[in-house]
Amino acid sequence: MSTALDQLFVNLKHWVVSRFPADWQLPVGMLISAGAIIVVFASLFAITVLAERKGLGRIQNRPGPNRVGPFGLLQPLADFLKMLTKENIIPQAADGLIYFLAPTLVILPTLLSFSVLPMGRNMTAVDVDAGLLFFFAVGASVELAVFMAGWASRNKFALLGAMRAIAQMICYELPLILSTVAVVMVAGSLSLSGIVDHQAGYYGGWLARWHVFTPWGLAGFLLFMTAATAESNRAPFDLPEGESEIIAGHLIEYSGFKYALFFMGEYFGMMAVSGLGITLFLGGWRPPFAGLEWVPTYLWFFGKLGVCIAVFIWVRGTLPRLRADQLMNFAWKFMLPLTLINLLGAAAWHYTADWSFLGATPARWLLGATLLGAPYLALSRRLFGGHGIGPRTYRFAT
Amino acid sequence: MNLPGTGIIKGMVETARNFVGSYHDPERLTTIEYPEERLTQPENARSFPMLIFDDDPVKGLRCVACKICEKECPPQCIYIVQDRDERGKPRKFPRIFDLDISVCMSCQICVEVCPFDSIKMNTEFELSTDDRFGRLLLHRDDLAKSNEYYHQIHATEAAEVDARLADEKAKAEAKAKPAAAKPASPVPTAAKAAAPAQPAAPVKSPAADKPAAKPASPAEPAAA
């Protein structure tokens, strides 16, 4: 029963595909997968936007959108209609073709990157051998699209935003990729399903063997999500859009549906990197504890995705934005060294796996914690203390 | 220095507390769903001026067109024309009393300077309109509000005003007695003097909160 439910969508696809003649089966299967990805993630986008607006509202002690439909649930629909019917303004000086192409180029790679994510048992649209590499390869072209948008708008703010976006994305791509290298090293595979399979089984018979439950995995996950936040231009790394300085950066001249596409691209990017983080560190579609296998695997994946997005929203509601040079400093002087050290941590964990004396596990944890904690402290001290940054005391005159 | 990152964690805890709090703590979720829910306005609340009448929306107007408010109004948003009778003699009554609420800044100075307790502040605030001249330039009959309405929106203040007017009237009568058999004063003054006595009686004829549909105004013959 549980497997039937788990494999429901897989079997459904097989059933539909088998109705077609043999020559057509491959393209039809692809189309079905692509359609499913688009439908699922587009609706997830709508839910996320609503959840973000509601969640931010609640964080800020206000109810959030609550006028359209019951509890404001139809708000995404209203937004969609508004975006669709708004006037599409193209600045006179804009570079028409590039201005037009940029939004599509933002959407395309993120949608492509969903195709390699294993969203459930046997639910990977295209199980590529070098899936991780594919993910980063397509993700890299988003930068070009952002630049195109900023440049083609012929607006100074847009150009500033585009420059910021490119600098930021290039800087954070390094820690993003390097933090995944530890996983690749341990799992010995670039295939995302292979990495998920590597996280099968349970520690002590109850706790899943997710990578996040190891010292290097925990550090790697945090580093990865931080870099992912920057990579998807979310607060506190939302400098390219910094609405208080350069208004909306590369989006400033976009309106109507093109703007909606950018918006969608940002959310898709957030979901894609969250999905990758789940796959690499949170066991993909695997349950966290033994005895929960009866829950369909795709529910685990999307549940974890929901949690990740909630954290993104929470962070956005709390933190102010960094400055451009601090962003770079953070990437090069903090994130990058830590990701490199994390490789050592992963190696240490890997090579101490055969320790079997009493208290081996705490000892391994201690080793990992010191290996990562000490550089963390030293680096962050340097980052803040180097500029004399810290809490202050004040004097009073009476 | 604390462990780096604690400040961010502290902030995150604070926002989480507010997130949860906004679901059960009315101190945190202070939003009022406006058209459905309304706050009761405090007694002192004010929006734009109105003219108080007793009994009749036109004849009962307390305004005597003395033009003090017109003169004192800082943005000069009041325009008054005194009524005249057939022979051209001025009557203590405003033929025109226009108030441009797109200019008015609700400062309440007209209320303070009015010696006749005639102009008071309304609390009506849902005045948005797409008709700038039709609906934002209020005329005498739009401005006229009954004394009951005044009691409804500013109970304490209105009671004070009524007491004071009654007091003044009593004094005036006491003064008038020695003067004895002098002929009755002109009609509008009499109307005004008689008026304050009325509000003492709590229930009144249905003079209504809103200006009546426009009964034949005494101003009209004069204007003709």
Next chain:
Amino acid sequence: MRPDSAEPDLSALSTGDLVVESPAAVPAPPPPATSGFELTPKPATAPDADRGLLEVAIGPHHPSTHGVFRLNAVLDGERIVRFKPVFGYLHRNHEKIGENGTYLSAMPYTDRLDYFCSLSNNWAYALAVEKLAGLAVPERADYIRIITAELTRIQNHAALIGFLLQELGAMGTPLMYAFREREKILDLFEALTGARMMCNYLRFGGCRCDLPAGWLEECRRVVEGLPRFFDEFENLLSTNEILMARTQGIGVLPPELAVSAGVTGPMLRASGVNYDLRKVDRYGLYDRFEFRVPLGEHGDVYDRYMVRILEMRESAKILQQALREVPGGPIVDPKVKLRNFRPKAGEAYGRLESPKGELGFYLISDGSTNPYRYRIRPPSFINLTILEDMCQGLTLQDALVILGAVDIVMGEVDR
């Protein structure tokens, strides 16, 4: 700045230990520009025009300019080369209107100067007129004035910090918390004065109306809740690493420059200069209350932020004391005529510590019902004049944060 200013002693103001000063030894107000300090030298005209600098007009419509205000920035990458504030978009001829109306009719216009702090503006104007006409204010009225002015200070500072964090990119969360508390204070104002922002409450020689029944209890309830709000604010912000990194060492204003430029208010105190008119002038009944004046050391944006937080805490203390002991009695000098108010010929300068700095009204009377000259010393405007000096060599992001920490309201800057 002040006609009767004593000999300045800057070194005592800016450095060294602060001692409890007796009223006689109150630090003198800032001196005129004889102290030899000059504003930061700036590149005169573009010597490097060919280097491809980017000229950006920030504003008049921009989310961070606090109204219609333009900043002509010349950027080298993101770094600021020149930064010129351009204002006047909201000029309303306030001073001339004041001269053309009666003394009373200028009162509602003062609400619209710094529309966050109408009650302090009212008080500053009333102070000037009372000085001009030699009016005494009943004790109860002074208490009410202090209570409303301190409430105003709290809501202004809270809202300002919210706006500052908005500029720092904090998605409006601190702003919403600030507005949540500000609503409570505005409700109090509405119950007392009838309006939430344009209060027009003070009159020469007192207040317009007495406290409504139950107002004091409500006010006490609100004031009791304030420390909780301050704690929440500080938990959320004060030790946040990003906020500290963004604001510490940014927009440093040395005390000498601050004094030379005539900067006042929390900005001056953040630079370490002990100058608070509530202590210096002791107008109203401020010498009856116990409160301290927080002073910064670095003069950067973080100090400006923290000085405001600490000032709010001190204001809450003043409020607690004042609310304990509001005396009875009349609320207005009965001799004051509402109409035909004609102070005798002369001049007067009334000033007070408004939330933004020294707000002063200078009046000359020729004995008629209208002031002959009506002049305002707007703190926002004078604090804004050194914006470019503070922004030299920083990035555009920093510049807008510095602007946010100056605390300007365009209604007051442009008048």
Next chain:
Amino acid sequence: MHTGFLLLALLTLASAGAAMCLRNLVHCALCVAISFVSLAALFLTLDAEFVGFAQILVYVGAVAILIVIAILLTRDISGHGQSLVFKPWTLGVGVGALVAGSLVSAVTSSAFTHRELPPAPAATVRQLGESLMTTYVVPLEIIGLLLTAALLGAVLLARRENEGGGRS
């Protein structure tokens, strides 16, 4: 397969040509990016997944962006610049023909083209990694060193130019 190859080859060539001929520098850079992508696609049609993805990651994600940034930083981007085609074009064509001729002759004369094609290798990534880390570890390290040196040099150059301007 054949038509796919033809289309991709045409796209590669056309975008490369456009990159040379277009007047607007940013357009040129974008055309270079297109040719990179289509080159990557060509690799993919040869089942060389790793190389194809690496091509996109490195060339589109990094090199194209770098070119774009370099253009932005150094040039007037208004698009009124001159054509990039080298003026004495006969010389250019001559050099091009020379290079092409030598390449063609080298390829045709080598034994490689006359050999039977080996079957497509499986598990390419692992093999690639293993051979990089064992057989070719010295060249790999040397290349790494070289690139690091180049990077440091670039940083140094940029530093010197930027001296006197602001913090960090």
